[in-house]
Amino acid sequence: MTFKLTRRSILAGGAAAVLMPAIARAAGWPERPITLVHGFGPGGNSDGIARVAAEGLTKQLAGSVVVDPRPGAGGTTAADQIARASADGYSLIMLTGAHAVAAAIYKQLPYKTVDDFTFISLVAGGTPFTIATYPDHPVNNPAELIEQAKKSDRLFTYASSGIGTTLHLAMELLASKAGIKLQHVPYKQNSQSMVDLLGKRIDFVINGPASVFPQIQSKEIKAIAVTSPTRYADLPDVPAIAEVLPGYDVTSYYGVAAPKDLPADVVAKLHDGIKATVAEPASIDRIRGLGSTAMSATPEEFRARVAADVAKWTDLVKVAKIEQI
Template identity: 35%
Template structure:
């Protein structure tokens, strides 16, 4: 009798365990959402949509990109931080959100270090210093001279306070010794629209967001912020040619809410890396002036911590704060 009871209980436990195992193996069993914390059309959005399409094909589930812009990316990041930790909501972050914003903003409604978990750094690429075609400068040296002759009169746009596109311009202004005025937007695409329209004079968007406008002649590119020239815009100088040693790179990565199961994180990372390192995707990123990274969660987390420490020092030295 005792043996029979044990067998019945064992069968019951096995029956309960099987759906749970099947559920874990079946992830994703429903649509997945990638939140982009900026308006559509910027580099973060471009990268997210390229990756979402390929992940959707591999997973057999829709991977939907949702834009939640505002507060330098904090609104979208907060939405992900407060989502269930089940792998069905991910954040396509730009580097500044999790490395600079914690030091820029006096109060945050979430803690990037505790509420978000690194999955993989997706891609990296330079910013580009662009001006309205009417600005009287044919290269970076002439622009620096123009800005010095007109302190505070050059307005530059960004994707928001504390974003990569804001900090790239601050880094450039500091290195060049110029005094320019910041005009924040809810995304770099909005800043570029006003730059093309002549409402502002300069911006330092990610190259991926500006390359089409540069190639069409709507914007004048003065320099890329990488150490060397970029193959997609070979005629555009590197900023280091006018400012020796200057470099400012941007990056975009996937993060998930804290509590997401380790096996789901591992699945997302490995499937993303497979896409990112494929010849087809490398070419798509190259067309945007970017390169894939596809590192592990632990390596990505370590890189975030290291960069956060660097931004903490820079932000304190330059007194860059936000409400």
């Protein structure tokens, strides 16, 4: 039997040869340790949730997943590292809501926020931020904040963890939707902003529930609003901003992503591993202890969430005339 070589068959064979290494990697993966980076310091919520995901994936994949904190530039240093990495399944990143915020607040990034990543699954999310003040402040809820801000002869001040953070933009979104002005006071340390709040040198702080819950429980401060579309289960008596500003919604999330063009079967293995991890009671409890809610999402849902947030924050930066970095 003879075989006739044509240009088409030669090209087809060449294409198959190019694809074979990727297919082989997917079939035998993982064969060495996987690194899960995140863009914040060790010991924080991102680090804690990343470790829950890493331990779960280590178990589910029968491999080794190591967490590697790479703090800097609001998470963009770590994101740039992953955007440039090989799409072989050995370089992953735990993204937070700050990933979309960076796309709006930075004039230029060395990567494309959506297109340079393969989105795998959420790990946690749905948790609002909490706005709080000192006990005898005249504002007790979001309706009063808006009403009094419009009447006051001075600007209400609020503290956040820095310019261009999700906390900063959450308050600016409130101001934009309510038609009021607020004065932002950025702090490098939450502890100092709490000292100034208790000293009545600022009006409000905005932070994650876990960061202010002890002071709320001890009644050192009072919570006046949460940023989720509905009330937060751990603070059921605190109104949601959406009760007076329908459509307002700012919640945190954490999700695993990889460089773009990750093989589909590696994506599937990772997604299934994360889904199984966040369904385990121990993972649910640990994530809850970090002030968040365990959850998963399809790659398409995760990508859509990031893209929607990029559009929301980009529009806000333009409308509110927030200076880009």
